[in-house]
Amino acid sequence: MSTQQGFGLLKGKKGIIFGALDDRSIAWRVALACHREGAEFALSNAPVALRLGTLDELGKQTNAPILPCDVTKDEEVKELMEQVKEKFGKIDFILHAIGMSPNIRKNKPYVNLNYTFYHQTLEISALSLHKILHFATEEVNVLNDGGSVLALSYIGAQRIFSKYNDMNDAKALLESIARNYGSRLGHRGIRVNTISQAPTITSAGSGIKGFDGMYAFAEQMAPLGNPSADDCADYCVTLFSDLTRKVTMQNLYHDGGFSTSGITETLIENLAKAYQNGE
Ligand code: NAI
Numbered sequence: 001m002s003t004q005q006g007f008g009l010l011k012g013k014k015g016i017i018f019g020a021l022d023d024r025s026i027a028w029r030v031a032l033a034c035h036r037e038g039a040e041f042a043l044s045n046a047p048v049a050l051r052l053g054t055l056d057e058l059g060k061q062t063n064a065p066i067l068p069c070d071v072t073k074d075e076e077v078k079e080l081m082e083q084v085k086e087k088f089g090k091i092d093f094i095l096h097a098i099g100m101s102p103n104i105r106k107n108k109p110y111v112n113l114n115y116t117f118y119h120q121t122l123e124i125s126a127l128s129l130h131k132i133l134h135f136a137t138e139e140v141n142v143l144n145d146g147g148s149v150l151a152l153s154y155i156g157a158q159r160i161f162s163k164y165n166d167m168n169d170a171k172a173l174l175e176s177i178a179r180n181y182g183s184r185l186g187h188r189g190i191r192v193n194t195i196s197q198a199p200t201i202t203s204a205g206s207g208i209k210g211f212d213g214m215y216a217f218a219e220q221m222a223p224l225g226n227p228s229a230d231d232c233a234d235y236c237v238t239l240f241s242d243l244t245r246k247v248t249m250q251n252l253y254h255d256g257g258f259s260t261s262g263i264t265e266t267l268i269e270n271l272a273k274a275y276q277n278g279e
Helices: 026-036 055-062 074-088 115-139 167-188 211-221 229-240 265-276
Strands: 014-018 040-045 066-068 091-096 143-153 191-197 251-254
Touching: 014 026, 014 074, 026 040, 026 055, 026 091, 026 229, 040 055, 040 074, 055 066, 066 074, 074 115, 091 115, 091 229, 115 143, 115 167, 143 167, 143 229, 167 191, 191 229, 211 265, 229 251
Parallel strands: 014 040, 014 091, 040 066, 091 143, 143 191, 191 251
Antiparallel strands: none
16 A cells, blocks of 8 residues: 555545455555545445455455445446445445446457447446436435545546547546536535546556556656556545545546646657667
C-alpha cells in the first residue's frame, strides 16, 4: 500500500466496492485502503468472476461479505442493494470499478465491430453505473444523503487512443452518466464523480493489445510518472471522505500530469535516440 498509516478518514462509513478480481485490481487496492481508513463494506463481482475464488482472501483480510452481482441484470442489482441494506442499513459510498470490451478481447477493429459485443461493452462498462445509481437511490434507497459515488474512467473519453477501441466510447458515456445523475442527486448532498486513471497494470489493462506501449508512453509523458493502483486507492479514499463534500459531476484526472503535458524532456530524448537508431 502506498500509504501505510491510516488517517481514520472513513471511520463509521459503509459502502459497496464493485470490481475486485485479483490483487492487482484497482478495486482490490481500494478495498484495502478503505479498510485501513476504518470503513466497512461489501465486495461485489459477477458470479463468473467469483468462481475464481480469489476474492475470498480479500473478504477475510477486510472482514467484508462477498455478494455476487452481474451488473447487466436488473434483478441482480436490485437484489444486491436489498442484501446490502439488510446487512449494513444505509451506506455512504459506492465504487464502480467495472469494465470489459468483448470487441477488444476478440480483436475486432473499431471499423468492423461486432454490434452485439459493442452493446455489451456499453452495458457492462457504462450503463451499469446508471443502473447501480437507480437501484441504490430510487428502488431500494440504500444510499445515505451526503453519500459519494465514484466510477473509474480513462482519458480515451476525451482523446482517442486507437487500441482502446470501443472502450473510448464507453468511458465517454460513463462520464456523461456521472454528470447527468450527479445533477439529479445534488439536492440530497450525494456526489457522483469519475476518476480518470492512468494506464495501470491489471487484468483489464494488460488485456488490451498494445497496453505496454500505452503504459510506457504515459509514463514518459507524465511529469510525476504513472500512478499505481495503490495511489488511485488513496485518491478514492479522499473522495469518499467528508473532506470533498462539494465535489460533484467532475471527471478528475489521476495521471501524474499526463492530461496537460505536451511533451517532456524524457520523451524528446528517447524519441531522438530511437530515430537516430532508425527504430
Ligand atoms: P480488473 O479486470 O481487475 O477489473 C474489472 C472488473 O470488472 C473485474 O473485476 C470484472 O470481473 C468486472 N466485471 C466485468 N463484467 C462484469 C459484470 N457483468 N458484472 C459485474 N462486474 C463485472 O481491471 P481494473 O483495471 O482494475 O479495472 C477497473 C476499472 O478501472 C475499469 O472500469 C477500468 O476500465 C478502469 N481503468 C483501468 C485502467 C487500467 O489501465 N487498468 C485505466 C483507467 C481506468
